[in-house]
Amino acid sequence: MPAATAPLSVSALVLRAKQRDIDTLRQLAARAELVDVTGQLIHALQRERGASSVWLASRGLRYADVRRQAIETAEPVQAHLRELFALQLAPGQDASSRLLSLMAWVLLGLDALGELRAKVDRHGMSAHDAVVAFSRLIAGLVELIVLVADASAHPAISRRLVALVHLVQGNEGAGQERAVGAELFAGGVCQEAQQQRVVHLIDAQERNLQVYAEFTDAAQRARWERQQLSPGMARLERLRRTLCAARPDAVLDSQLSDTWFTVCSERISELWQLQVELVQHLRDDCQRQIEAARQDLQDAERLLRELRDNPPAHSHAVDRFLDIATQPAAAPDLSLAALIAPASTRASTAASGAAGDPAPAAATPEDSSLLALLQEQSTRLARMESELEAARRALHERKIIERAKGMLMARLGMTEDVAFRALQKTSMDQNRRLLDVAEATLSLPDFAFTGAPARKPEE
Structure with a gap:
């Protein structure tokens, strides 16, 4: 005998919709931890990449200790990330096939990390090849953050997600710049192709960090702008000019590799602190939204009132088209393009029709x-x-x-x-x-x- 089901009612549907909203926010809060740990591993691997570049280019004379410390930092973070990956297979996680496939690709890279480190240990690869190998793995981790942010979009916190994605990408550009520049300085000879890579990386950072600054909050934007005017940034610009202005095959001062690595690392650390703060803000936003949604659940009458007062936008168009007191114009446009048209455009279209037609409702955070x-x-x-x-x-x-x-x-x-x-x-x-x-x-x-x-x- 089939199990009895609860009687269908408007209030049951509305309350279920709000509960789904809470579930989505809780899932986003869990994904915020995944983003956080992924960012920690990126930060550790960036330092290992730069140190490995100097160590190989200097034939093992520099940065052995820095490289070892970076590996020790990365190991526990890598283990934590594997645990979070395993949780995505649990029932109710609703991870997309694309997200799971990307996690599998990242896992392949993590499984091969031991062999990569062993190859660096025995000088079995060039500094450039090491930068490429680490950058491939980091690129997968960066894409993982982008995918998690895109799949978890929520109107109330979308701006923070956009800011976070571009900050992560800007920070990785800074990490690659550190590795490539360190390889050039430690090798002692300027290479035109590497020069051009530094120029492109500088440009990519500026582009991503500008978008980050546009979408982050005022306090973080002010802090980032102060960093741009810091003495460390001025030192970095001087070292950049040294690299970019040198003629191909010109001799570079190999002693500057330490200075370059230190100055770049200071900037990356500053960007990393902004990222840590931004992720914490994201978590706080999720918690506030969850608490607000819980309060809504306790006020079912208000939810029903909001439902009645905010009918679907297309209902206005249908009302106007079928109004017997007016001359009908074109049939209501139910296309996706009409739905995503700016509210001002829809309002002006309504105003050009019969007088007294109600204007379309303004978009709300609960829109599709x-x-x-x-x-x-x-x-x-x-x-x-x-x-x-x-x-x-x-x-x-x-x-x-x-x-x-x-x-x-x-x-x-x-x-x-x-x-x-x-x-x-x-x-x-x-x-x-x-x-x-x-x-x-x-x-x-x-x-x-x-x-x-x-x-x-x-x-």
Whole structure:
């Protein structure tokens, strides 16, 4: 005999909807721990990657202790992450096939980590190959955070998730920059391909961290902006110029590898502290939303009142179309595009129809998560395309100016600072953009520099 079921009622459906909301928030709180531990492992592996790069490039003369400490830090975090992976197989976790597949890929990398470390121990690979191997594993971990954040989108905390994803990606760009730059300095010889990788990594960091700053809260944004003006950031910029301005195959001071690693590590640690704080804010947000949803469950009458006062948006369109007192226009648009159209557009469309038609209800946090996600993605893609174009322009300008400085240094014997000041002074004297002056400098024929006196650094 089939089990008796509870009688269907409006209140039962509404209360069940709110309970599902609570379940979703609880799942997100659990995923926040997964994000946290994944971030911890990324941070540890980033340090191991950088130390391994220096250790291999210096033929085992530097950073053996730093590398060993990084491995000791990573081991317990790796074990904790494996435990969290196992929990995703438990009933009720509702992990997607894509998430489980990505976890499996990461697990393959973690299983191979011991052999990778052994290969580094016996100098069985180059510094560059070690950077590539560690970066592949870290890339999977970063993608895991992105996927968890995307799958767990909730209107009330979506901005923090967007900020977190871009902060993680920016931090990984900083970690790769540390490893590649450390390899260059420790090796003692400039390589053009590695130079270009540093430039691209700088650009990627700026792009991701700018999006992070736009989506994070005011307090974190202010803290990040203070970091940008810190003495450590100024030292990093000087070391970046040393790498980016050096001619291919030029000799680099290998002693600067320690300074580079230390300065980059300070910046990565600062970004990591922002990430730890952001994850804690995410957890706090989840807890507040869960408590608010619990309060709603205790007020069933108010939930029913909200349901009656906020009918589906399409019901307004149907009411207007079937109103016998008005001339019908086009049939109601039930497409997805109409649902994700901005509220202002829908309102203006309603205003152009019969007078007195009710305006569509404004979007609320309870609107369809799919539609909200589509709208957010549309806005984000448009913004990111604009940012990408701006980043490409900035990268192009950086390259042109660095090449112009290099030409002045090579042809006139200027130091880097003097060459840059010469470009700046010409820009101000002629009221032209620095980029235009740099391009004009590069277009000068060789004889223009013939016989020109070398500029002294103090000029």
